[in-house]
Amino acid sequence: VWLGGDIVDFMALSRWDKSPRRKLMLQEELDATVILLEKLRTAAPRAQMVWMDGNHEHRLEKYLLNKAEEFAYLRALELPYLLDMDKLEIKYVGHGKPQKVGHLYHLHGDEFSSGSTNIARGQLMKLQKNAISGHNHRHQNDYQRDVSGKIIGSWKNGCLCGLQPEYDIAPNWTQGITVIQYSTHGSFHV
Numbered sequence: 408v409w410l411g412g413d414i415v416d417f418m419a420l421s422r423w424d425k426s427p428r429r430k431l432m433l434q435e436e437l438d439a440t441v442i443l444l445e446k447l448r449t450a451a452p453r454a455q456m457v458w459m460d461g462n463h464e465h466r467l468e469k470y471l472l473n474k475a476e477e478f479a480y481l482r483a484l485e486l487p488y489l490l491d492m493d494k495l496e497i498k499y500v501g502h503g504k505p506q507k508v509g510h511l512y513h514l515h516g517d518e519f520s521s522g523s524t525n526i527a528r529g530q531l532m533k534l535q536k537n538a539i540s541g542h543n544h545r546h547q548n549d550y551q552r553d554v555s556g557k558i559i560g561s562w563k564n565g566c567l568c569g570l571q572p573e574y575d576i577a578p579n580w581t582q583g584i585t586v587i588q589y590s591t592h593g594s595f596h597v
Contacts, residue, residue: 408447408451408454408455408456408457409456409457409459409508409513410456410457410458410459410497411459411461411513411515411516411539411540411541411564412459412460412461412462412463412464412502412515412516412541412542413461413462413463413464413515413541413542413566413568414440414443414458414461414463414464415436415437415440415463415464415467415486415490416436416463417433417436417463417464417466417467417470418432418436419431419432419433419436420433420466420467420469420470421463421466423574426573437489437490440490441490441491444490444491444492444495444497445495448495448496448497455498456495456496456497456498457497457498457500457506457513458486458487458490458492458497458498458499458500459500459502459504459506459513459514459515460486460499460500460501460502460515461502461515461516461517461541461542462502462515462517462542464486464502465502465503467484467486468502471484486499487499502515503515503518505518505538508589508595509589509590509592509593509594509595510537510593510594510595511537511538511539511587511589511595511597512534512536512537512538512539513538513539513540514538514539514540515540515541515542516530516540516541516542516543516563517542519533521533521543525547525549526543526545526547526563527547527548527549527561527562527563528547528549528561530549530561530563531549531550531551531559531560531561534561535559536559537559537560537561537595538561538562539561539562539563539564539585539587539597540562540563540564541563541564541565541566542563543563544565544566544568544578544580544581545563545565545579545580545581546563546564546565546581546583546585547562547563548560548561548562548563548597549561560597562585562597564583564584564585565580565581565582565583565584565585566580566581566582566583567582567583567584568580568582570582585597
């Protein structure tokens with residue numbers, strides 16, 4: 408189970424305008440995330456689980472470094488600790504650290520600009536590697552074949568959030584998950 412980022416919104420720590428009530432809901436947001444992770448662990452008790460920070464989780468580190476740097480390196484304020492990841496046996500991957508599983512790179516998707524229309528194509532052109540990411544909340548894919556016949560692909564995940572956020576009238580998002588089958592030799596099927 409790969410959690411590709413933006414699971415915790417951290418709206419209270421965002422630089423964007425926010426509802427005053429959201430500024431005081433940080434603990435509730437963390438508690439809801441722990442409940443979600445506990446439900447995932449119960450549903451898949453033996454599954455390997457990986458959590459990769461997205462740009463929304465990265466808001467915590469940026470906030471601490473910019474507004475409370477004395478607290479920035481306290482273990483008690485690190486996301487794995489705040490979300491009981493050790494107890495839930497979830498591997499933590501920090502923001503901006505792509506991970507390779509077999510022949511497929513997993514990243515959040517905000518690490519580089521890939522355009523706004525064909526984001527899967529932009530990701531493929533930028534990385535020139537098989538890669539999957541989320542961030543843009545839209546399902547897309549693109550492929551390219553080189554002169555030797557090798558095919559590489561790029562996939563963008565949809566989201567599991569609501570499609571009518573308070574800060575956008577009509578976002579061009581799609582909901583859903585992606586299932587990937589891996590072989591023992593590293594090949595995969597999305």
